[in-house]
Amino acid sequence: MFTHDTLLIGGEWTKPQANRSSPLSVVSPATEAVVGQVPDAGEGTVDAAVTAARTAFDSGRWRRLGTQKRAAVLERALDLLDARTDEIARLVTAEMGLPAVFAARKIPGAVSAARHLLHLARSLPESEVRDTPFGPTAVLREPVGVVAAIAPWNGPFNMALAKVIPALATGCTLVYKPAPETPLDAFLLAEALHEAGVEHGAFNLVTGGRETGRALVAHAGVDKVSFTGSTEAGREIARVCAGRLARVQLELGGKSAAIVLDDADPAKVGRALAAGLFANTGQTCSALSRILVPAARLDEWTDVAVATAESFVIGDPADPATTLGPLVSRAQRDRVLGYIDAGRADGATLVTGGDAPAHLPRGFYLRPAVFTRADNTMRIAREEIFGPVATVIPYRDLDEALTIADDSPYGLHGAVFTENPERATRVARTVRTGTFSVNSFTHNTHAPFGGVKQSGIGRELGPEGIDSFHELKTVNLTPETAPHFD
Known part of the structure; x- marks a missing residue:
């Protein structure tokens, strides 16, 4: 059985607060047996995780590191995950029932897709100087801030990478919450990011059910929520985020x-x-x-x-x-x-x-x-x-x-x-x-993916998926300062 009693918060593996010490059981859909246990984080633990992400973002060390250096750290993490793809595949098979024959291809494919996302992040300019009738103007790509990333159970590892890698690559900090049905692979992701040298507090892991998710979405320290899941849950998240005008990225249901x-x-x-x-x-x-x-x-x-x-x-x-x-x-x-x-x-x-x-x-x-x-x-x-x-x-x-x-x-x-x-x-x-x-069913990891109508807001994957974690800043310059923004 895969048992975890700590969560990665602020760069330390930490036990949740005592008032939420009961573990969350992970049940094999194939045997109905318990195959793992993880902490069920409560509001206090979520607050600690968001505070750690907020502190890391506001300190500026991770975001001022620059895209190329951040990408180098994340490449090391992907190398570590590459070496454990068989282990990750077995975990995903155990926790969600994905046949091993597909998991053996899907998990390495997810790492490969994440590498492509890093390539795209490196290729996007952090600033661009434009000539306008009002003089030279710089348009800067800056990280959106603290991200709450919430992944679903039907593709736990690949969807985690699709959210976590772009967010970190752009200089955001985040709190990641996997689905309560499939949290086990998230610990291997957290270990790899930690070992690779991601800034303490830039990546934080919490596990739990709906209460944990609600506390994370509602936290005033979160600047953006990136959620994949049901349309019903997406509506609730949009309502909560609207109250403080937090950014939302929602990949929801379909009936294609x-x-x-x-x-x-x-x-x-x-x-x-x-x-x-x-x-x-x-x-x-x-x-x-x-x-x-x-x-x-x-x-x-x-x-x-x-x-x-x-x-x-x-x-x-x-x-x-x-x-x-x-x-x-x-x-x-x-x-x-x-x-x-x-x-x-x-x-x-x-x-x-x-x-x-x-x-x-x-x-x-x-x-x-x-x-x-x-x-x-x-x-x-x-x-x-x-x-x-x-x-x-x-x-x-x-x-x-x-x-x-x-x-x-x-x-x-x-x-x-x-x-x-x-x-x-x-x-x-x-x-x-x-x-x-x-003439096919194609999930193209090199192109933007997302929906219209009640299927969601925003896009993941492709260069648009990277840019979704950016805010644009316009700086009106003088001719003397323009060269400093090239």
Whole structure:
């Protein structure tokens, strides 16, 4: 069992305050056994962590170090993590049920993506002098301040790096809180940053549940909240931050549409559904969970979805043969089962899955489900399920398909499948969403990612993800001072 009783605060591994000494248990979704324990930080511990980050930022040592020197420290941390990717992968498999075959690729991939973020941070100028009618003017990129970074359980390590590395690279200081379901890998990240020489207090780790998160978001010492999670939680965070005009970056829910045109390649559609709907047991915010198909070929495309759903090997995520693990918790499986009941009640036809595999009596497993003969008014088409549930919806023509795709409170991802480049371009330009893919499901770690509508505010990844941790300062200069800002 992986047990931690201290948190990294102000550069020291510190026990939480005594009034919140009860540990938080981490339950394996595969066996239902406790696999780890971490502290459940309370308000006092959160205050200590934010105070440490505030002190480190206000002292100026980390932010005045300069991008190149900060990046060198962070490169050392990534080197340390690179040497432990197998260990991190095993932790992620144990705490969230990601099959080992995918964790073995995903964890090194996350480190590689973080290195690219450092490359981007190095390439962004810290200042730029412009000629204006009012004389030379410097535009400075400065760190936004103290960041509260809160990551979800469905991609704990990679999403931690996507928040922590840009924040530190730009000179911010931060308090990082992982999800209570998946906190174990965060300790290895904290150890690497600490050992690499990140300024004491620049990175602080707290663990805990909703109370810990609320205390962190509400803290007056936090300048920006970077949150990935549910739209409901995002709304609450936005309300709290609005009270003090704190910056927010929210990557929230989705109900993305896969628009299958009449000339689509079934193999490409199947591969995209495997990667972009059922992988990670459907626990992906950008999942292509609405499959829009020509009404005249509804049964044919339903068969493609069913074949994809039934192609997975469900089992122990530690087994290299497993390609689909359990849902993260009993509560999450119950939530998904509730949507399956709702789909039946609303009149959709369940053609495969939607129940627990008979050979797995323990663990939070669920066979991937496919509904057909559904319409876009049903709950299974309107609300984010966050599980392996596909909803096949027929359309009459392309205009109706585009209308259905955009008839959603969300706008995170989407895809079109066609061999016609002109139609692909039209669809990609028309659908209102933050990310879109053609003939694939692609999560591009080199490009900005985020949503519109109720899918969030702001972008992570790409140069835009780095810049999201900057504030811009305009300095109106005289000709004599301008060379000092080049």
